[in-house]
Amino acid sequence: MxxxxxxxxxxxxxxxxxxxxxxxxxxxxxxxxxxxxxxxxxxxxxxxxxxxxxxxxxxxxGKEGLVTEVLAKTSERTERLYADALAAGGDDPRERLRSLFAVLEKIPDAPGYRGCPFVNADLTLADPAHPAHDVIRAHKRRLRALLEGELRAAGHPDPAMAGVQLQLLIDGAAAVAASRPDERPAAAARALVELVISQATPAG
Amino acid sequence: MxxxxxxxxxxxxxxxxxxxxxxxxxxxxxxxxxxxxxxxxxxxxxxxxxxxxxxxxxxxxGKEGLVTEVLAKTSERTERLYADALAAGGDDPRERLRSLFAVLEKIPDAPGYRGCPFVNADLTLADPAHPAHDVIRAHKRRLRALLEGELRAAGHPDPAMAGVQLQLLIDGAAAVAASRPDERPAAAARALVELVISQATPAG
DNA sequence: TAGTGAATCGAACGATCGGTCTACTTTTTG
DNA sequence: CAAAAAGTAGACCGATCGTTCGATTCACTA
Missing domain, CATH: 1.10.10 (Arc Repressor Mutant, subunit A)
Structure with missing residues (x-):
């Protein structure tokens, strides 16, 4: 850049x-x-x-173009973070996913955390014609595809649905963490993530 | 009334x-x-x-008082819905939870669905001093307590964490359903809900 | 029937919104 | 060195925000 x-x-x-x-x-x-x-x-x-x-x-x-560009840049940065976290997990898809969620888990602990910027923007921008909505949807779809790919590589019986499950756990944990961090949603999500990943074991 | x-x-x-x-x-x-x-x-x-x-x-x-009152009324109505759904499940806590989630699952299918009104309001109202935040937090805590109570009655080994898990699945599925309903988050969440509930079986 | 409070209309408040424009200064470039 | 491009400062626009208020109408009741 x-x-x-x-x-x-x-x-x-x-x-x-x-x-x-x-x-x-x-x-x-x-x-x-x-x-x-x-x-x-x-x-x-x-x-x-x-x-x-x-x-x-x-x-x-205008403001619309600025905030759309901001979200696009945030999307790039975030996906780079995901790719790095996956790579740090090595070759085993299950370990790669564990590595990714280990990184995701720490995010809400950062001071000033206010939830997923994409979910927040999506809900806040009332105008459905705002171009930021497309950026947000595209980002979330790429993330889901990323998860689905790892799950498929890991041999999960239903990688598409499991990808949605992981995505859903991410967004849900982010939303809860933003308003009620004392409930420690990341820890709760972690257990479910492990269940989903473990379903991808050849033994399962 | x-x-x-x-x-x-x-x-x-x-x-x-x-x-x-x-x-x-x-x-x-x-x-x-x-x-x-x-x-x-x-x-x-x-x-x-x-x-x-x-x-x-x-x-x-003022507007602040109006929207706060709206959320308070929505909270009452929603909790009445939860109570009825649980009651329809009979006496077995696991069946009561299944009955509740069967009701929750249908909510996103309603035309004009835009996600959980409490999560949306919480993320949209930027001012942290807005009285609506207290109403929202109180509502979510009561829901979590409700879930935790059923899980405890069902003999779940960690009802507190499992309550957060169910709560998190609800909010996550709602968020995904609002922006990407084609991913069918309710079905994905249902499978995880069943896993959490099944952990509460005496056999588990 | 007279009185009282609630609900109505509608003008107006100051503040702020996103956006446009003119004039001046800085930086870059040929 | 001079011209062009980019950036700055700031006034200004119409629109809308939430809010206040005076004046009038209406329903009920004492």
Missing amino acids: VYSQIVDTTNTTKAPRSEGPRERLLRAADELTYREGMHVGVDAILTAADVARRSLYQHFG | VYSQIVDTTNTTKAPRSEGPRERLLRAADELTYREGMHVGVDAILTAADVARRSLYQHFG
């Missing part, structure tokens, strides 16, 4: 400056929309990003 | 008229806040309820 400042002359107009207003806008919008919700004012984002009003509309066309 | 119009003279000033502005406001706010989200304008609620602006502020003090 970071390009050298010296680029082909045929691409000069589009060469991204390092840490320009665009990046600052994305960073500020990312933090504020998650912490305060999707209804933060444009003014608050501009102040936090220390960027002129005009820059927002030149780069993103 | 429906009182006769002829009441004790000592209570005349507080006698609720049948289908007055208060009821119409609650009904309209209930439908609109669920369908359009908690950010519907006061004007839209007033128009739908066919009620004067002033009446809202006289009865509920």
